Amino acid sequence: MIIAGIQKHTLIDYPGKVAATIFISGCNFKCPFCHNPELVLPEEIKKGKELPLKEVFAFLEERKGFLDGVVICGGEPTIHSDLDNFIFKIKKMGFLIKLDTNGYNPEMLEKLIDKKLVDYIAMDIKASKEKYNKLAGARVDLQKIEQSIGLLKNRAKDYEFRTTLVPGMIEKEDILKIVLWIAPAKKYVIQNFSNKQMLVNKELSSKNPFSDEYLESVKKEVESFFDICETR
Numbered sequence: 001m002i003i004a005g006i007q008k009h010t011l012i013d014y015p016g017k018v019a020a021t022i023f024i025s026g027c028n029f030k031c032p033f034c035h036n037p038e039l040v041l042p043e044e045i046k047k048g049k050e051l052p053l054k055e056v057f058a059f060l061e062e063r064k065g066f067l068d069g070v071v072i073c074g075g076e077p078t079i080h081s082d083l084d085n086f087i088f089k090i091k092k093m094g095f096l097i098k099l100d101t102n103g104y105n106p107e108m109l110e111k112l113i114d115k116k117l118v119d120y121i122a123m124d125i126k127a128s129k130e131k132y133n134k135l136a137g138a139r140v141d142l143q144k145i146e147q148s149i150g151l152l153k154n155r156a157k158d159y160e161f162r163t164t165l166v167p168g169m170i171e172k173e174d175i176l177k178i179v180l181w182i183a184p185a186k187k188y189v190i191q192n193f194s195n196k197q198m199l200v201n202k203e204l205s206s207k208n209p210f211s212d213e214y215l216e217s218v219k220k221e222v223e224s225f226f227d228i229c230e231t232r
Helices: 054-063 083-092 106-115 129-136 142-155 174-181 203-208 211-224
Strands: 003-008 017-022 068-072 098-103 120-122 159-165 187-190 226-231
Touching: 003 054, 017 054, 054 083, 068 083, 068 211, 083 098, 083 106, 106 129, 106 142, 120 142, 129 142, 129 174, 142 159, 142 187, 159 174, 159 211, 174 187, 187 211
Parallel strands: 017 068, 068 098, 098 120, 120 159, 159 187, 187 226
Antiparallel strands: 003 017
């Protein structure tokens, strides 16, 4: 496991909590709209620096009493077999744990849930079924995605599903298909595409995000399927 960095303070990445975010390198998807290519593309990962684990734990030790939780994201954290041990050590320090995942390793998710190591899981639903391979940038076994959806809905302590709207790729009609796939569920977040950071597919940088009005119109069409539906 390569720790690429820490965001020392965030009020938005863990709903209702003050948290730090730990970024882990490596991913089994290559989503074209991903804004963390330095954590996803092998050639970019090689350029980065690795943060020693002892520095990570030293920082967290200092932040006891100031932070509520820690967000573990990537890349894709669940590709690493030692993720549960890493989270266990952080959990033992008294922090709540939020995991950001693409849901493609249901076995690891089940292990984390069974061991009560995660307090909140945010799972990205990349696309409707017929577009999943294209939007994930990989050949996807949808049964794994569906298994993870079921795990979150039936066994996770707390969770959300989320989808990023991308002009020309994921739009309102795609969201409607996704909702019929995953609903009913506790929480669904509709995220707007951003071109402000470097993207895996650099050509997408020329596309503009959707308007707030468009996001709200999508939300209104699907919010009845969820306990909570938000735009972000």
